[in-house]
Amino acid sequence: MGSAPPQLPSIEGLTLENITETTKLINSQCPNPRLRYIMERLVQHVHDFARETRLSSEEWMIGLNFLVQTGQISSDVRHEFILLSDTLGLSMLVDGINHPKPPNSTEGSLLGPFHTHDAPTLDIGANMSNDPQGEPLLCICTVKDTKGNPVPGVKIDIWETDSSGHYDVQHADRDGPSERCVMISDEKGRFWFKGIRPVSYPIPHDGPVGKLLEKMGRHCWRPAHLHFIFQKDGWDNLVTALYVRGDKYEKSDAVFGAKEALTIDFTTADAAIAKEYDYPEGGLLLVQDFILTTQAQTDKLRDDLAVKAIKQLGLNLKLVDHLPVPDVD
Amino acid sequence: MGSAPPQLPSIEGLTLENITETTKLINSQCPNPRLRYIMERLVQHVHDFARETRLSSEEWMIGLNFLVQTGQISSDVRHEFILLSDTLGLSMLVDGINHPKPPNSTEGSLLGPFHTHDAPTLDIGANMSNDPQGEPLLCICTVKDTKGNPVPGVKIDIWETDSSGHYDVQHADRDGPSERCVMISDEKGRFWFKGIRPVSYPIPHDGPVGKLLEKMGRHCWRPAHLHFIFQKDGWDNLVTALYVRGDKYEKSDAVFGAKEALTIDFTTADAAIAKEYDYPEGGLLLVQDFILTTQAQTDKLRDDLAVKAIKQLGLNLKLVDHLPVPDVD
Numbered sequence: 307m308g309s310a311p312p313q314l315p316s317i318e319g320l321t322l323e324n325i326t327e328t329t330k331l332i333n334s335q336c337p338n339p340r341l342r343y344i345m346e347r348l349v350q351h352v353h354d355f356a357r358e359t360r361l362s363s364e365e366w367m368i369g370l371n372f373l374v375q376t377g378q379i380s381s382d383v384r385h386e387f388i389l390l391s392d393t394l395g396l397s398m399l400v401d402g403i404n405h406p407k408p409p410n411s412t413e414g415s416l417l418g419p420f421h422t423h424d425a426p427t428l429d430i431g432a433n434m435s436n437d438p439q440g441e442p443l444l445c446i447c448t449v450k451d452t453k454g455n456p457v458p459g460v461k462i463d464i465w466e467t468d469s470s471g472h473y474d475v476q477h478a479d480r481d482g483p484s485e486r487c488v489m490i491s492d493e494k495g496r497f498w499f500k501g502i503r504p505v506s507y508p509i510p511h512d513g514p515v516g517k518l519l520e521k522m523g524r525h526c527w528r529p530a531h532l533h534f535i536f537q538k539d540g541w542d543n544l545v546t547a548l549y550v551r552g553d554k555y556e557k558s559d560a561v562f563g564a565k566e567a568l569t570i571d572f573t574t575a576d577a578a579i580a581k582e583y584d585y586p587e588g589g590l591l592l593v594q595d596f597i598l599t600t601q602a603q604t605d606k607l608r609d610d611l612a613v614k615a616i617k618q619l620g621l622n623l624k625l626v627d628h629l630p631v632p633d634v635d
Numbered sequence: 636m637g638s639a640p641p642q643l644p645s646i647e648g649l650t651l652e653n654i655t656e657t658t659k660l661i662n663s664q665c666p667n668p669r670l671r672y673i674m675e676r677l678v679q680h681v682h683d684f685a686r687e688t689r690l691s692s693e694e695w696m697i698g699l700n701f702l703v704q705t706g707q708i709s710s711d712v713r714h715e716f717i718l719l720s721d722t723l724g725l726s727m728l729v730d731g732i733n734h735p736k737p738p739n740s741t742e743g744s745l746l747g748p749f750h751t752h753d754a755p756t757l758d759i760g761a762n763m764s765n766d767p768q769g770e771p772l773l774c775i776c777t778v779k780d781t782k783g784n785p786v787p788g789v790k791i792d793i794w795e796t797d798s799s800g801h802y803d804v805q806h807a808d809r810d811g812p813s814e815r816c817v818m819i820s821d822e823k824g825r826f827w828f829k830g831i832r833p834v835s836y837p838i839p840h841d842g843p844v845g846k847l848l849e850k851m852g853r854h855c856w857r858p859a860h861l862h863f864i865f866q867k868d869g870w871d872n873l874v875t876a877l878y879v880r881g882d883k884y885e886k887s888d889a890v891f892g893a894k895e896a897l898t899i900d901f902t903t904a905d906a907a908i909a910k911e912y913d914y915p916e917g918g919l920l921l922v923q924d925f926i927l928t929t930q931a932q933t934d935k936l937r938d939d940l941a942v943k944a945i946k947q948l949g950l951n952l953k954l955v956d957h958l959p960v961p962d963v964d
Contacts, residue, residue: 320894322731329724329891335852344694345851347687349723351680356728358676358948360941360959365673366729370716377706387699394678395658396695399685402651404692522674523664562658565649612689619687630689 326353339631343623346632372514379513383475385419389515392416392561393524405542406607410452411597415547416563418533420473421465425486431583433500434487440469440502444575444585445592449495449536456495457598463488463535464499471507498583503572503590504530506555519560526560529553536596542604548594570594655682668960672952675961701843708842712804714748718844721745721890722853734871735936739781740926744876745892747862749802750794754815760912762829763816769798769831773904773914774921778824778865785824786927792817792864793828800836827912832901832919833859835884848889855889858882865925871933877923899923 320328329349336342355361361369376386391397397416405414428434435442449457465486467473474484489497511519511526519526530553536544549556549564551571556564573591580587599607609628616623616630623630649657658678665671684690690698705715720726726745734743757763764771778786794815796802803813818826840848840855848855859882865873878885878893880900885893902920909916928936938957945952945959952959 320727320891322728322735325724325728325731325891332853332887332891333851336850337852338850341850344688344690347684351684352723352725353728355676355680356725356732357944358950358959359673360732360937360944360957361673361729362958363729363733366720366725370714370720373702373716374706374709374714377703377709380703380706385699385703387702391695391699394681395654396681396685398649399651399654399682400690400692400695402654403685403689406651521665521667521670522662523666524661558661562649562654562661608689615686615689621687629691630687 326350329353340626340629343631372518375514383419384510384513386510386513386515388419389509389513389561390518392418392509392563393515393519395562398562401545403611404608405544405604406611408452408599408603408607411599412544412546412595413565413567414545415531415565415568416561417535417545418547418561418563420475421463421533421535422475422483422486425463425465425483425488428487428489428499430489430492430497431499432487432489434464434485435468435500435502436484437468437502441590442586443501443503443572443590443592444498444579444583445501445532445594446498446579446583447496447592447594447596449491449497449596449598452597452599452603456491456493457538457541458491458493458495460491460495460536460538460541460598461488462491462497463533463537464501465533466501466504466531467507469502469505471505500585501532504532504550506530506553509560524560525555525558527555528559528561529555529564531564534596536598538598540601542599542601544596544598546596548592655679658682669955669958672960701847704843712748713839713842715839715842715844717748718838718842718890719847721747721838721892722844722848724891727891730874732940733937734873734933735940737781737928737932737936740928741873741875741924742894742896743874744860744894744897745890746864746874747876747890747892749804750792750862750864751804751812751815754792754794754812754817757816757818757828759818759821759826760828761816761818763793763814764797764829764831765813766797766831770919771915772830772832772901772919772921773827773908773912774830774861774923775827775908775912776825776921776923776925778820778826778925778927781926781928781932785820785822786867786870787820787822787824789820789824789865789867789870789927790817791820791826792862792866793830794862795830795833795860796836798831798834800834829914830861833861833879835859835882838889853889854884854887856884857888857890858884858893860893863925865927867927869930871928871930873925873927875925877921 330346333345380386401414407413449460451457468485474480491497506527506529508526516526530550531547533547548570549568551569575585575587575589575591577587622633624633659675662674709715730743736742778789780786797814803809820826835856835858837855845855859879860876862876877899878897880898904914904916904918904920906916951962953962
């Protein structure tokens with residue numbers, strides 16, 4: 307970076323009218339076509355945003371200071387920009403673009419900031435909760451493909467809050483994982499585990515994102531839910547969650563994760579279930595199928611949707627490694 | 636923020652197709668019409684950006700981590716988000732929107748991150764540099780209105796780097812202001828001061844913005860320049876800079892501040908100047924007029940341009956306190 311390439315585009319005649327094209331021209335030096343395209347779109351949208359709002363110098367400074375604060379409150383266990391993305395609906399949009407689902411498969415939802423990599427791998431049927439205050443819950447699940455065949459050997463990450471609405475990592479005195487585990491689906495695609503009834507909770511709202519939500523007149527609550535990640539080679543990673551019907555925030559999740567297709571009803575264990583699963587009769591029960599798609603199914607669907615979107619937008623792009631870049635041929 | 640308003644818009648049927656409208660609907664609860672409009676445009680552009688790029692989950696994460704790092708390297712004496720805004724052409728665009736200039740007035744340029752509030756107020760004619768390595772420079776200036784009348788009593792902030800290309804605040808052992816001062820224009824609108832020949836220098840490039848420029852194939856240099864701020868009640872604040880013609884980076888300023896209208900030519904002091912200003916004959920000289928606009932002139936021009944832009948964009952907006960908000964009447 308020590309000296310200027312001699313043939314740089316000139317910014318000599320810079321005006322309010324040509325600054326967007328000039329910036330894009332300077333950025334067109336970028337050797338990576340994908341980064342070049344991303345930055346071209348970024349500059350266009352950032353400039354359009356300023357033009358359409360006639361952004362004042364004071365608002366500009368407030369915005370930049372908000373971004374500094376959002377970075378500075380972030381840490382190893384708190385990613386305030388993910389939270390911002392979540393509250394702007396961006397996270398769900400990016401998930402939807404990257405993991406499109408055919409109608410008969412399980413939809414994705416937010417990963418959120420509370421997944422960890424230290425959850426213990428437990429035997430099927432184990433209890434993952436250490437919270438005596440929580441109402442016990444038995445979940446009996448099956449993993450299937452879109453034709454209804456069981457998918458064995460799937461690694462499933464499961465996590466939820468304790469009964470106070472906090473994940474284990476939110477407790478300063480955490481001495482190990484709790485309310486989280488990893489299981490592997492059996493030869494019939496089944497797994498079952500014992501947890502507790504999930505509860506609604508506020509997202510962290512003592513930082514810049516919480517303050518923004520307050521100014522927006524929005525609340526900061528998530529409806530009660532259970533998190534899942536399904537992973538197996540050859541299959542599209544499924545990051546999802548199940549939301550409890552009837553929750554006060556069922557239809558107003560602060561981070562747009564909840565949706566009808568992922569909303570569940572609890573039942574209670576009858577005598578047969580109680581006996582088979584060593585669980586109290588009348589105890590809270592969830593019976594749930596998860597439908598996975600193969601990597602090939604998802605790749606094809608994602609490409610098809612990308613091509614369709616590009617066409618709708620009238621952009622001259624081609625897909626390279628499933629990602630659009632300008633088609634200059 | 637303890638509980639949800641009962642009549643929240645429902646996100647029950649959230650899909651990839653309606654997530655943008657749904658997010659905007661949720662945000663429409665915002666009681667402040669200006670913030671509501673800004674967030675409406677922000678959500679639209681952020682979502683459009685993701686849709687047009689088909690942003691991958693990995694790219695999304697890289698982007699969010701870039702933003703965290705940009706916040707975390709920032710400090711009281713370093714605002715990396717201003718630098719990012721500068722390198723994206725946004726800062727110049729926002730300045731142009733807020734301080735439009737009639738053709739016969741001095742154009743604005745970047746404030747940059749190195750202005751301080753501790754510069755000494757010096758008598759007209761004083762030397763503001765303590766750098767014996769710098770080549771002495773005499774600047775003889777006049778402040779005028781757009782009709783050519785002198786403007787007395789203007790407070791002028793002036794600052795530049797030392798001969799090594801560093802502002803005083805960039806030296807860890809700074810023990811006070813140097814290469815900076817404040818002057819007040821005299822009854823004839825005049826002020827003159829002694830400084831040093833400005834030099835080109837790289838913007839701070841050891842952080843996320845520098846790394847991004849490198850990936851973009853862009854250099855990180857600014858052409859040599861002198862900074863000025865002109866302030867007087869009833870007059871539009873003029874934040875500007877003068878750029879040295881012939882500088883290696885004259886036409887490729889990394890932050891888009893340099894422009895032809897602000898490019899200057901040095902001359903040398905003749906015998907008469909040398910005598911009048913107590914300055915060596917043959918020494919480096921700049922003679923420069925600055926043309927200010929009144930607050931009323933700028934407000935009217937800014938409003939006119941805003942109305943014109945709103946009309947061009949086909950938006951249903953009205954101006955309140957010079958800023959567009961949706962016109963819902």
